[in-house]
Amino acid sequence: MFSIIVGFPKYEDAASIKNVLVRNGYNVSEPCTLGAQIVTLANDLDEGIVVCGYRFSDMHYSELNNYLPKGFEMLLVASPQKLEYSQENIVCLRMPVKTHDLLNTLQMMTYQYQRRKKKEKDKPKTRTEEEKNTIEKAKLILMDRNNLTEEEAHRYLQKNSMDSGTNMVEMAEIVIRMFYS
Structure with a gap:
């Protein structure tokens, strides 16, 4: 304060x-x-x-x-x-x-x-390497499973994180968990 x-x-x-x-x-x-x-x-x-x-x-x-x-x-x-x-x-x-x-x-x-x-x-927060890797991994999963381009996968993560009120890293973790469960 x-x-x-x-x-x-x-x-x-x-x-x-x-x-x-x-x-x-x-x-x-x-x-x-x-x-x-x-x-x-x-x-x-x-x-x-x-x-x-x-x-x-x-x-x-x-x-x-x-x-x-x-x-x-x-x-x-x-x-x-x-x-x-x-x-x-x-x-x-x-x-x-x-x-x-x-x-x-x-x-x-x-x-x-x-x-x-x-x-x-x-000012946008800078992400750690681990967070960047998590987002990249989720994008690769989306690109592979849903035939999306890298840009479309990124927009998908962005839109869903905004819609659900979570940050992009959390949304990427959800995508990864869904794929591996």
Whole structure:
């Protein structure tokens, strides 16, 4: 599930940003004051955004970014001088942060995240060699027993898997079982 983690060295800063986000409909975890707390929390969650300050007592934002799991992005809130040295893959906001800017930036990051997830979901899965061999074996059976071309056998498996609500590999396994039973 998509989550937002807020972390700043001062608890009051983290709590106030969390309250702003919660009031505007975001799901936010407990405020953190250490980089290690953020990393631990992020490892327990699937994916999301870390809204944080420049430096914690235990680590720098760049170290924190390196420790974050794959599904997390960072929104760095810092003074303009500190932002000059920020990394390319981190979204930055200048201090003092305006509520409107914070909400718009989070909305943009959330939208980009959802688009990326949709693209990943729409991308066809790659099949293992074993799955490819199962489909090929079923096509050979259909070609041999029903005098189909390779393309017709493939379309047969595809259509029947769609009609029955199973994936193509499962349909190929059914064809193979029917032939050998």
